[in-house]
Amino acid sequence: MPEFDTSHVKNIVLLGHAGSGKTTLAECMLFEAGIITRRGSIAERNTTGDYHELEQERGNSIFSKLLHTKWRGYKINIIDTPGYDDFTGEVISALRVADTGVMLLNAVMGVEVGTDIIWEYTEKFKTPMIFAVNKLDDDNADFDKTVREAKAHFGNNIVVVQYPRQTGAGFHEIIDVLRMTMYKFNDNGGKPDKLPIPDEEKEKADTLHKELIEAIASNDESLMEKYFEKGELDEDEMKEGMKKAMINHDLFPLFCLSAERNMGSGRLMGFIDNVCPSANEMPPQKTKSGNSITCDAGGPACIFIYKTSSEPHVGELSFFKVYSGTVKLGMELENESTGVTEKINQLFLVEGNKRTSTHELVAGDIGATLKLKNTHVNNTLHAKGNRIELPAIEFPSHNMTVAIESLKKGEEEKLSQALHQLREEDATLMVEVSPELKQTLIHCQGDMHLAVAKWKIEHQHKLEVKFVKPRIAYRETIRKASDANYRHKKQSGGAGQFGEVFLRIEPWYEGMPEPSDLNVRGRDHYDLDWGGKLVFYNCIVGGAIDARFLPSILKGVMEKMQNGPLTGSYARDIRVCVYDGKMHPVDSNDISFKIAGLQAFRQAFQQADPQLLEPVNHVEVLCPDDITGAVMGDLQSRRAIVEGIDSDGHFQKIIAKVPLAEMEGYSSSLRSITQGRAKFKMQFHAYEAVPFDLQRKLIDDYAKQAKEEYA
Ligand SMILES: Nc1nc2c(ncn2[C@@H]2O[C@H](COP(=O)(O)OP(=O)(O)O)[C@@H](O)[C@H]2O)c(=O)[nH]1
Ligand SMILES: [Mg+2]
Known part of the structure; x- marks a missing residue:
């Protein structure tokens, strides 16, 4: 028998901007559950979560960490995540396997940008969410402002379950409007006394209690009826209603914490046990083919790998969630993605860098195994004879x-x-x-x-x-038509070489008219590997050049397209019409026409008002409104074209097009001008013309470099 059945396993992920207190809270949870006997701290660099050498060096989380507690008959798997957006991938994979997210808000800072990006993913996954306002012991904590900002950002589905009687050094009491009780902590936190709500808080507590009930009832008709009849819901009805509304992403309860002083974590864990959904209470997981699988320990075994990492002295570990069935030691599972059969020789429960061997894990649970032969992140493994593949985690594109x-x-x-x-x-x-x-x-x-x-x-x-510095993949093109001819002739003993080509090049665009003065006999369109087109027309009249030499001319043109005349970059979007030339009965051959084609193309290109193109990115920066000016100023110094600014609560989203060449070092520069309070994402947009002065400089630099290489 497994120690915990599926309905007694809860998977939570700790989320929030860097520094909001996730790792400290995880430490409290482990301590409260008796897994550790002494709470480590970030300052002393001895937390269970931030155990990696690099994390201790830097004092913040970098990797997501799997931890677990056993608390009042439940197993809570906790995934602590890093807060910086550089590590969003770790957050997304954790969110994918968690059944509830706990979003920490720093009461000193209010809602920070880190929460915003994570929120997009929680909406996508429809992860049930809890908010926890942390650092209420700080003298600059502002609970009401934090709640206001949270509602402005994440909507009125946030309902207050707890509020502090007082913040700052005097933070000792949390008033709970679900239980209608007051928790009073001594200075060391831990287990609080449960007291009646004091008279002077009654009115406020009653109002919030009513708001909470109405929020719960408004999501469920039968509860609404009960509420109308009795004017009240009992605690069990409230819990059931909350669970349902949380699963539908209709209600986000908000709690109070001081992780540093270990106040509030026990009640939070109790709520997770009693109200937050287990994996089998969540909507069934959809497979890639659109079927769903039931989270049932008796079903066929199926696991999904959400993370791999290499641990000192252990080697590589694969972390997974059991989506169906029970995984047992010695079991053979088929990897649907790679087609190999893997034997499960190790099964671990994980507490940061410590692992405990176990013999089985039931549906809904999360654990690890030593890295399997040919198994990677995003792979599904299942019992033989089944064909199940779960959808892959979509990771963010690079910045x-x-x-x-x-x-x-x-x-x-x-x-x-x-x-x-x-x-x-x-x-x-x-x-x-x-x-x-x-x-x-x-x-x-x-x-x-x-x-x-x-x-x-x-x-x-x-x-x-x-x-x-990465080189920039410039492109070259032309802006007007130009004609050129080139005669290649060589007579040095032995066989000679002779070929002459007349051609015209023009800027190509979709739907351009056919040449009016040339007789087109053949048309070839090439989609270039590097983007854009080469269109090659045979307009030769009267057999001036044999048709068999045309491929050689094209080869010469293509060679120059791959090593553009301006800076050696790829050229694109050009129409070439070969319309005349000369052959020699003996000396003409492929190589002669290839050279003639290449040189004629080069000459024509130089005369055709050539233009360098550069990659331009679509950039979005999200920042609090007081630093919008600084962010804009910096963007403008990067040749950015700002296309708009949208308000999003007390944040501004600046949308701009910025040349890739100017985005060098943007990640660290943005952090330093905003003290880490802004975020950005970018994506390739299009190739656009390089400004004239810069083009001049790039061409000169290239010529200089070419000269040095030949010297
Ligand atoms: N005053 C106060 N400080 C806290 C609290 N929780 C965490 N901290 C401190 O805030 C900093 C960041 O905490 P950490 O747990 O690393 O945050 P994370 O980045 O979200 O994991 C550390 O210096 C903690 O000691 C709290 O409740 N009150
Ligand atoms: Mg952390």
């Missing part, structure tokens, strides 16, 4: 790119293996070997994300590397 180089010659191969490993552990990091830029690129979420990658490369893989 920053750098090039990486090995500092030691001969370590390139090792570096490439290390990068592969990094990628395996972190789905938000991408590695790209770019033949175009002749660089190995790391696409990541921001500078802190990159710092973590560097740390892993240096400490775990023992390699020395440096990051350099």
Whole structure:
């Protein structure tokens, strides 16, 4: 028999802006449940959650951590998450497997941008949510303002279940309007005394109690009827109603905390046990093919891998949730995604960096196993004979790119293996070997994300590397038509070479008219791998050049398109019409026409008002309104075109188009001008013309570099 059945397992994820107190709260929960005997602290760098060397060095969470407590007959799996948006991937994967989110709000700061981005995902997953206002012991805490901001941001579905009698140093009492009782803590927190609500708080507590009941009843007709009849709901009816409304994302209860002083965490855990849904009370999980699977310990075994990580002295661990059935030691499961059969030789319950072996995990539970042979994040494994695949976690696209180089010659191969490993552990990091830029690129979420990658490369893989500026993938095109001809002739002993080509090039666009003065005999359209088109017309009359030489001319043109005349970048969106030329009965051959085609194209290109294009990104910055000016000023210094500003509560969302070349270092620069109070995301938008002066400079730089390379 498993120690806990499915209905007694609760999976929660701690969410919130960096510094809101998630890791400290997790520590309280473990302490309250007797899993640890002494509460660690962030200051002493000894929490169960932030155990990684790098986290202790930096004093904040970087990776999501699985912890668990056993509390009054329930097992609560807790996933502590990092708050910085560089690590949003860790949050998303945790949200995917959690059944309730606890969103911490810092009572000193109010609603911060970190919560906003996470909120988008909780809405997408429809994760039942609890809000917890933390740091109420701080002298600058403002409970009412925090609640006001939370309602402005996340809607009126937030209902107050608890409020502090007093904030700051005097924070000792929490008034609970669900239980209609007051919790009074001594200085060390822990287990409070339950007292009647004092007279002077009665009116306020009654009003909030009524609001709470009405919020619950308004989501359920039968409760509404009861409420009309009796003028009241009992505690069980309220709990049932809340659970239902939470599952439908219609109600978000709000609690009070001081994680630092361990006040309020016990009651929060009690609420999680009694009200928050277990996995089997949630709507059934949909599979990729649109079927649903039931969260039933007796069903066919099915697990989903949400994370892998390499742990010191252990090796790689795969973290998973059991979506159906019971996973037992020694079981063989089929990986639906990779097709391999994996044997489960280890099963762990996890508490940060500690693991306890277990022999089985039931549907709804979360655990880990030693990394399986060919199993990765987002894979589904199931009992033989079933075909189940759960939808993959969609990770955010990258916000920053750098090039990486090995500092030691001969370590390139090792570096490439290390990068592969990094990628395996972190789905938000991408590695790209770019033949175009002749660089190995790391696409990541921001500078802190990159710092973590560097740390892993240096400490775990023992390699020395440096990051350099990524080259920009410019494109070249033309703005007017131009004609050119080129004669290639060579007579130096042996066989000669001869080919002459006349051609016209024009800027290509969709629906452009056919040439009026040329007789078009053949048309080829090429969609270029690097974007845009090459359209190649055969307009030769009177057999001036044999048709068999046309492919050679095209080859020459294509070669130059791949190594554009301005800066060696790819060229695009050009129509080439070959309309005349000359052959020699003996000396003409493929190579001659290829050279003639290439050179004629190059000449025509130079005369056709050539234009460099650069990648331009769509950028959105979210920040509190008092720093909008600073953010705008910085964007404008980056050649940004600001397209709009939307208000979102007390935040502003600035929408702009910014050349990629100007986004260098934006992640750290934004953090420093806003003290970490802003967030941004970006996405490729389009190729657009480089301003004239800059184009001049880029062409000169390229010419200089080419000269040096030849010298
Ligand atoms: N005054 C006060 N400080 C707190 C409280 N909870 C956490 N902190 C402090 O706030 C900082 C950030 O806490 P941490 O748990 O790392 O936040 P996380 O980034 O959300 O995990 C640490 O210095 C904590 O000691 C609280 O309830 N009151
Ligand atoms: Mg933390």
